[in-house]
Amino acid sequence: MESEKNINSDRQDSEPVIPQSFVKSPFATHWRSLLLLFIGVYIPLLAFAVIAIKVWQHQDIFPWDAPIMQAIHATAKVQLDVFAATLTKFGSIRIVFPVVGAIALVLAWLKKWRSLTYLITTTVGSAIINYSAKILFHRLRPQLWDSSARPLDYAFPSGHAMTSMTLVAALAILAWGSSWFWLILTVGSLFVLAIAWTRLYLGVHFPSDILAGWMLSIAWTIGVSSILQLFYRKQDEIGS
Numbered sequence: 001m002e003s004e005k006n007i008n009s010d011r012q013d014s015e016p017v018i019p020q021s022f023v024k025s026p027f028a029t030h031w032r033s034l035l036l037l038f039i040g041v042y043i044p045l046l047a048f049a050v051i052a053i054k055v056w057q058h059q060d061i062f063p064w065d066a067p068i069m070q071a072i073h074a075t076a077k078v079q080l081d082v083f084a085a086t087l088t089k090f091g092s093i094r095i096v097f098p099v100v101g102a103i104a105l106v107l108a109w110l111k112k113w114r115s116l117t118y119l120i121t122t123t124v125g126s127a128i129i130n131y132s133a134k135i136l137f138h139r140l141r142p143q144l145w146d147s148s149a150r151p152l153d154y155a156f157p158s159g160h161a162m163t164s165m166t167l168v169a170a171l172a173i174l175a176w177g178s179s180w181f182w183l184i185l186t187v188g189s190l191f192v193l194a195i196a197w198t199r200l201y202l203g204v205h206f207p208s209d210i211l212a213g214w215m216l217s218i219a220w221t222i223g224v225s226s227i228l229q230l231f232y233r234k235q236d237e238i239g240s
Helices: 002-014 031-058 065-073 078-091 093-109 113-137 159-174 181-201 207-239
Strands: none
Touching: 031 113, 031 207, 065 181, 065 207, 078 093, 078 159, 078 181, 093 113, 093 159, 113 159, 113 207, 159 181, 159 207, 181 207
16 A cells, blocks of 8 residues: 555656646737737738838849739730729728728717727728838839839838738628628738739739738738727726
8 A cells, every 4th residue: 555655756756847837927818818919919920021121121022923924914814904903992092091080980870989090000000010111111013014003102011001901801800700700800911912913913923022012011000900909908908
């Protein structure tokens, strides 16, 4: 009997003991939020940084930029030219901002002030970030073929890609858990891809411009959501 007790005590001593302080630590209690920050903020920012460093150092195109653009340009037709030139306008600030304004009025009428704050912060902030990045990186527009739709400003990151992705991602986050979520995610994804196709078809952006814009927008919208949720949680705790 004593030998069995000794064996059991040895087993207990050999088993790792998890401190109670670790169980109650932020890493254990908020692992879902930390995982979301890792996947939704860190990884997109890392992808953007890799592209941005390449653009900053060399200002040249990636090996996959030109082949993708040439493959899309090979499908060019007169009808597609008109369609792409029209569709691409829906990804611009001139169209998206009025849409955001209309949604903001609905949120204000419903007195959903937190959702309103988030929507305005993400969309306006995205535009400011995009403008600042364009000035910082000074990447010129593609010159693979003549395009009458080529803007005069810089290319990196794509403003249309950032604007469309920010709008869809913000609306999806606001609709999380509701019956609208999957509809917004499905239609929004098609919208984001369609806008990206128009920028490549018109020859005004490299694929790396668009990918960088997507990554930056995803990190921004999820990051702002996490910060605001933390802020409101603290406010609720103080209020209670």
